[in-house]
Structure formats: structure tokens, C-alpha cells
Amino acid sequence: MKYAPPFHRTNGFLPVLLALFALAVIPLVFTDTYIRHTLILVFIYAILASNWDISLGLGGVVNFAHMAFFAIGLYSYGITVKIFGVDPWIALALAPVLAIVFAALLAIPILRLEGIYVILVTIAAAQLLLQIVVSQSDYTGGTSGMVLLPRLTLGDYRLSSDGRIGYFYLALLLLAASTIFLYKLERSALGRAIKALRDNKYYAIARGVSEGRVRLLTLCASALFPGLAGGFYGAYLRVASPDVFGLGFLTMTLSILLLGGISTIWGSLIAAFVITILAQLLGDYGSWRSIIIALLIIAVVVVYPGGLFAALQEAWGGANRLKTNMLAGYRRRAQASVRAAAMGVEDRLVETRHGRVSVCDTQTGDKAILFIHGNSSAKEVFRHQFEAFRGDYRVVAFDLPGHGVSPNADPEDDYNVEAYAEIVADLVEHLKLGEPVVFGWSLGGYVGLEYAASGGPITALAICGTSPVNKYPDDMPRGYIATPHMELAGKRFHSPSEKTAYATHTIGMKKGLEPLLWQAVWRTDGQAREQAFAKLKTIDWPRQTRLMRDGTLPFAMINGPRDPFINHDYCRSLAYGDIWGGTPQNVGDAGHAPFLEDPETFNAMLRDFLNEVETTRTANVPRETTGAGRAASDPSG
């Protein structure tokens, strides 16, 4: 299952819309032909580079005959209009057809080849084509090329009149169409098959992807728009010369692609602007221009191989981190009273080995309960429990680093379940909680399990909305129901609509009702989400399952029956040494966060559990294992 929101719901929508608008307006503001000409070149380079990415980035087929698609488009336009006298528009439409035919022919020899051989064969194919073009001077004009090709007209209107404005908009239209095509292709079944072949060829073939067919389609898809752009180029410059086969043209396009970053559409588009405009600016320096551009390319590839788009993403990520951190700092001060009103107690920052975290602590009571919240949430999610249990217990909750009003922390070291468990251990020590009861929700459930499994002092453990995992990642699809929103849990950047969807599904409520929790989703450091999920694989999962199976720790699982994420049958099927009530419990009619949606029922259940723990503890009778485990899956692996 793949989560693929429509484009207008993603973060990229607004920048793209603005860029398109700016490009459409520029020629109206600057009537200078030179600017329009430069931009038309930019568009052509952008089309060439971004389409090259289909074979090179998406497909991992390093096709060096890509420029030949363009050249074929160019020469087919030239020959059909000049020699056969075809209408320019029909010739323009024919150009991509011929390019695709060549791409299909090219697919045959490279089908059996890998890696560097593909580079060599495609270079050879392009050179062969060049030699044919040069030798057939009757049709192609030989080394000097064809000149004075017919131009495009709409009725009587020449596209070149009014300072080439017609050509400008046609080129922009081509670029837009090409970009939409690429965007759709990448997300289509074919796009996924292309990527699958690149990433794990034999696995993809074993899953039914036909290598030959997909490679053929990859090349044909990457020939469509370059062929069209070639035809357009012929109509625009009215010249077809064999220069387009040269290493210079190839190097230029390839540097745009690599500078922008491979496997992204947008990278090539941005880099096309940067490089083409830089090349035009340096135009007066002759040979030095090429040297400067080449040095720049080497510098970028050597120092920052990710390219421009990756740099933009990183800058965006940095800004996002800064923003969320400042937001947390501001709310820590400005909304202290709002939070205190909700929780009945003011929060404060406590130092741990993974940075400072914001803690709510009722201070009184000799028996402590520690609540751990889930992904992209905050401690305020437990406010009903603070109200209900503060009379009898010392109730403690904290914001995980990068969540709520805790400051952001180091992504590599601090944003993972093991680090969170260490924070719990530090809090238990610093706040002198003795042997607390730990309640973990969702991601916090794993934190609680990890804390208990690593030997932290604990009286009892209850988890909610968490599917215990024995073998990662195999158990994840068993333990959870595949919904698009599972993908959001580990996604770094959410668009506003994604944030809304995520918040609605996790806390099961509408916007106005829980403003603090609603804000928490917005505040969460994207890297906390990303890193915690990426590092799930380093957790010692069997240790957690052993803990539950051994039954030495009083343990409860309290879930919402309408939880959209967890698979209840899976949770019930696991082997538990001693689980409260003999099986995972359900709370009324609640969803993922029963303690928030149906606090009365939930609190009553939790109290029952706590009382039972208390009685067994005071009675100090060795308890018999209830042996709820049926059809135990063997967790030793």
C-alpha cells in the first residue's frame, strides 16, 4: 500500500503554483527578447534533464543516448518540413514518435547489459546516429546542418512575432505538460515498477515485474518529451546542426540533472534555471566559462552529492526544526496557565541525558503513575487521568523531546524509542518516583515496554494502542491495519491537510475541542517522527516479548475497539504470561485514544487494574500465571 495524496494536498503545491504564475508573468513584465530567449533555453534544458531522470534516476539505466532523442526530434522536424514539405505542426507531432521508435530500438541492445556497459552502448548508439547524420548530407546537411527551417504559425500569426512571445508560452506549456507527465508517471504502477527494478531487480522480477517490458517503457517514456522538445527547438531556432550530439551539450544537461539531484523532478527544473542563467552570465568569458562551470560541477558533486534540491529540502528541514523549537519555547512561557488549567498542575523542565523535557508532576502521593504519550502528541492528552487519579496517586506525565513544550533534541541520538526509555529512567531517578506504574500510549507503549525490558524499576505496565512486536519488521503489517495514515506517522513533513487527518485519527476528535493536542501535532519536530520510525529496527524486540511472556510484571493492555490502527486479533493471539483480565481489554466504544475519548470507562478500568496490582502486592502471594496464551507464536525467533 502506498500513501499518495493528490498534488494539491501536498506541501509542494503552493511553490509550484507561484513559480508557474511567475513564469507566465515574466515575459509580460520584461519585454526584452533576450530574457525570453534565455528562459526558452532554460525550459528546454529543464525538459531534457528532468526526463533524463526517468531512465537515469528512477530506472537506474544510465542512458547516454538521451541527447539523441532530442536530436532525432530536431532532425525529424527538419527533414519532414524541409524535404517532405509537411506542415510544421504535424512535423512537431511526428518528432516524439520517431524519438520513441529510436528509444524502442535502443532498448534491445541494452536489455542484457548492466551498469557501465549501458553507458558505453548508449554512447556508441548516439555516435552511430551522429555518423549517419553526418554522412547523409543530402538530407541532413552534413556537418554544417540544416538552416532556415519553416517556423510555426497559428493561422497567420507567427509565434516568433511580438518578441517571440508565442514560442515562450509554447515552451512553458511543454515544460508544464512534461512535469505533469513525470509527476504522474512516478506515482503510477509503471513508475513503481521502474523503481522496484532499480532498487532490487531480482525481487521485482520475482514479484512479477517484467524487466524487458519495463525497461522498454522506461526508455520510451523518457524519449517522449525530449523528442517533442527537439522538434520545438528546430522550429524555434530554425537550425538543425550535429552539435546536439556533442559532448558539450550532453555535459551541460547531465550537470543540470546531477546538480539538481537525481530522482527528483523539481531538482532538474531548479538547476536548469541556475546553470543556464549562469552560463548566459558568463557568456563573455569564452573558454573560461566552460572551465568555471566544470569546476562548479566537480565542487558540487564532490562536496554535496545530493544536489540543489536536497540542499533546499535540508534548508527547509532546518527551518522547520527552528520553527517548531521556537513555537515550543513560546508556548512554554505564554500558554503555561492554559496548560496548568487543563492539567491542574504547572509543568517544569527537567534535565535528562537526552536533553530537557517538560514534566507535569502532582508531587503528592506515595505511589506514582507515569504516563507516556504517543507520536506527535503531548502530555495534555492525559489530562482526564490527572484529574481522576491525583487524589490517590502521584501522577506524572512528560512531553517527549521534540513534542509538546519540550525543546527539540539531537535527531540522531535522542529521537528513538531506546532514548525515550532512557529519559523515563532518568525521570524516575530524578523525581524519585520509586517503582512507578507506567502507562504508555501508542509509540509511548513501546517506550514503556522498552523501559521495563531494560530493567528499569517498575511496579506494573499498561499499554494502549500499541501492538507488541516480536520480529521487526515482519510483525508490523500483522500488528497494524494498513491505512494511509500509518505512513503519516513516520513522515517528516506534513502538509496542513495531512496534519488534520493525522490529528483526527489519533485523538479521534475535531479541531476545536482539543486545541492543545491539535497544536501539538503542528509543533512536533518532523525529524522526531522520521527518526523514531527509522530506528524501530534497532530495538531489541524479543526482549520486550520475553517480558510479556514471562509474566513477572503485572501487565495490562487497554485498547479502544474502534482503534483505526491496531489489529485486535493479532494482539489477542500473542502469548502473555500474565495479562490483566487474561486478554487485551477494550474500552467502551473508543478509538485510538480511549483515555481521552471515553475517560470515565477508561479510568474505571485503569483503577481496577491498579487495585488488583495493589492487592496482589500487599498480599504478597506468589501469583499463578493466568496462562492466557493461546496458540503462542514462539518469540525466541
Added chain:
Amino acid sequence: MISLDTFFFILASGILLGGLYALMATGLAVVWTTLGVFNFAHGTFVALGAYVAWQVTQSIGGGAGFLLAAALSVIVMFGIGFVLHYVLVKPFERNTNLVLLAVITTLAAASIIENGILIGWGPRDKQITPPIEGSVGFFGASINLYDIVILLVALLTLLALALFLRRTSLGRAMRAAAQNREAAELMGLNVSMLFAITIGLSAATAALAGVFTGSLRFISPTFGADPLMKALVVVILGGVARFTSPIYAAFIVGIAESFSAYFLGLYWAPAVLFAMMIAVLLIKPEGLFGHRSKTL
């Protein structure tokens, strides 16, 4: 039909071309098999080698000048190749996209060298004066003595290179580094340095090829493109299974080029070569000689 002496003349010139191509292609193949990188700057190494030698012959004339020029050019190009490894390949040697990144850096290096030549020596054609004159008869065809010397020197250089790689400890270490980098490191070999020496040697053979080519034809800043394409055809045609595979292929290409240039015309000769190459790839992608694994 052609007369016998024409035939032998074409054959002889084909063999001479083959010798030069072998010199160019072997360097390319050695770098490919050792670093797994296709060096697009190899053609410009040939050109730069020729220009360096030309510069020396301008100040010192005669046979001694030519020898000095050739020696200096080889040494300078070895140094340049050695340094370029640390600039173009080493920085991302652990990157999974090494092949692609090396393509772009070597292409960029080619552009820099080519434009550097243009700035340094100008766009006008130049030629190195051949140090030896005279010719000998060969089945009725008259062959330049100098051509025979070139062929012999080229073959001797390749033989020396082969012996170096097989018999000396350093050469064996280079082959070890080429075949299994980690295992070579675990034997205490300085793999980066060995790789740099490899590129240096490849550039040195390219320089020698450049000196010879420059004394046979005119040289211009863009003169590197043709040797690169020829070396590419040779390497694909012969494969890289053995050290000798590209050498055999070089002679096949040289002879085929001479004959097709005579019978089909100058424009068609390259097309014949590329078509030959594609045909070989379709039937036997690993090259005419041997299996597909890389070796040195």
C-alpha cells in the same frame, strides 16, 4: 579490386593505427577494471600529452628534443593522473553512485582540460615534427620507418606494463587492490595510492599515444574526442577480460578502419566501427575475448 601493394599499404596503416589504439585503450581498460570507473577525460589526456610534448619540441629541436619531449610528457601526465584520482574519484569512493558521479566528474575534467588547452595554446592546429624519416618496402608498399618505430615502441610499452603488473610486487598489489578492495586493505596495502598510480599509469600511456599521434597528424584542442571514442569502441569490442583483450581488439579496429575508410569513404568509417561494436554487444556483450568479469 585493389592491387596487392595498395592492400598491404592499407593493412600496414591499419596495424599502425591498431598500435596507437591499443596504447590508448589499454590505459582506459586498466582504470575501468581497477577503479570500476569509466574515465571520460582519457581522450583529453592524449591531447594534453601531445601539447606538452609539442611545447618541449618548440624549444629543443631534433631527435634528442623529441625524446625529451616524450619523456617529459609521460612524466607530467603521470603526475596529473595521480593527482586527479584524489580530486575526481577518491572523494566519493564510498558513495553507491560512484559510477555515475565519476562519469560527471571526468566529463567535467575533460571540459576543463580541453578549454585549458584552448586558453594555453590557442585554437590553431599544431604538429610535432617526427624525429625519424625514411621508409622501407613491404610487399611493394612503402612504409615509413617512423611508423614501424611507433608500433614497436607501443607494443614494447604494453609488454612492459603487462610485466610490471604480473611480475613486480607493486604491480601485483595494484591488481589485488583492483580485485578486492577490502581484502587488499586488510593486507596493509595503501589502496588509494595504488589507485592513484593506476590512473597515473593510464595517463602516462595516453600521453605516449598523444605524442605519437601528434607527430603523425595535426593536433587541436578538441583532438581528444576522437581517441576517446576509438578507445571506447576498442574496449567494448574486446572486453576487459584479460589485459590483452583490448590490444587484439585495437588491431581489429585499426585494420577495419583503414579498409572501410578506403572502400566506403572517410565519413562512413566511424559508422562501420560503431555498428561493429553494437553488433558485438548484441551477440556477446562481454566482448569478443573472454568472460564478463573484470580483471587486470
Added chain:
Amino acid sequence: MSTPLLELRNLGGGYPPISVFRNISLSIGNRESVGFFGPNGHGKTTLLKTVAGLLDPWEGDILFAGTRLNAEGRMRARTSRNLNYDLFRRRRIRAETVVRAGLIYVMQGNLLFPEMTVEEVLDIAPRAAEGRQGVAEMRLLVDDLFPRLCERRDSKIRYLSGGERQMVSIAVGLLALPRMLILDEPTLGLSPKLRIELSQAVRRIRESNVPLVIVDQNVEFLTSLVDRLFLFDHGSITREIDAGSMPSHDEIMTMMFGETL
């Protein structure tokens, strides 16, 4: 105990950004051989590759015969995902230094140099021991240990069987005159007959007073050979067992995985 030959202090490492092992501290004496046992994929090979200098340690120190092999301090964390850190960050340890100090690592399932002959490989193997005495004697020992290699001295490694390749690997390690030899699963994937042959060779190397560090999946083989055994699980040493109390295979299984089956 005098200064240990190999000492690891709080060593941590992995493949950035994933940490594979943490806080490994151990010391191995001058005449001691130790074994590592643990499930596959839990970081044994990564640890040994780090000690051998193929991977950079993240933190902690590797000391061999009293000298530190790695650069001081911790590895700087990556703050950017795309910056080419290989360019800015110096290697914190180099295989060359480790090998020249006499700590030799024989890789797991090593393919060596497929296109070189056995003789050529054995010829360049002593380069690591440059300037030290005893290569000739070691060569005699190697010839004695692996008579098969003498028979096949002119074959390319490519044409050798898995067991013969493993023999070449060990021979290459020995010719570097190891002060300590690390063998990573020397009997992996071999036929029972070759396994016995290689085990005997390893035993003889042990008897010739080369300290060994052995990783293997065969508990009996390990326990009969080593003075101490480390159980390795989830990137850390979970237990250390002395020669006197070597447990059986089943006991070790119980220790590592609890009561099972």
C-alpha cells in the same frame, strides 16, 4: 595480568546512521585466545571490521599492545544527510595501521582476488610484515598447514573451492606475521570434511602460540579452542565465560534465548 594485547574501551560503531554495537569493553591477554558466539546479524562482524580498521569506530578506543590504533575522541555526528562526509571527516582508523601493528583480521567468506594465482597472493601477503623477521619460517608453517595450497599454487583463486579459498585467506593472514589473528567464521559454508581439516589447521595455529580471536557458530569447536568465550547479542557482550566452566551448546542456547522449544 600484564598489559593486555588487545583492549577495547567502550567501543561503539555501526553503519551511519544506524548504530550496531555499543559500549564494548574487553581486554585480551598476551597468550590468550577468545571466542565470540552469538546469533547472525547482531554485529559480531561489524565489531571485528571496526577493530580491523575497515570501519570507523564511533566512540571509544582500540588499544593494541598498549598503543591506541584509532584517533582520539568521538566521531562527529552527521548533521546533513547529503554533505559528503568522506571528504571532511578523516578516517578515524586505518586498516594499514592495524595490520602493521600485527593485528590481522581474516574476513568472513572472503573471495580474495579472483584473478590472481595462489602464488601471487602469497607473494604479496608479507608486505604487511615489512621489516620484521620470520616470514620464511611462517611460509614453512603455512606450507605445512595447507599442503593443498602447494599443489594448487598456480591456479587462480577463482578456480579454488570454498575451503581452499578459506585456506588462502588464513595463509595470507599468517604471512603477515600476526601478533594476534582474528578469524571470522573460518568454517562458514564448508563441507563437513573440509570443516574438520580447517578446524585442525586452526588448532595447530593455536598451538603455535598465535593468540586467536575466533567467531564461529559451532559451540563445541569454540569451547575446545579458547580460554574465554564472549556471548554476543544485540550489539553487546551479554556474558563472559571462562575456560573452566565452558557450557554445552544447549546450555548456551538457553543462556541466550531463554527456555525454548
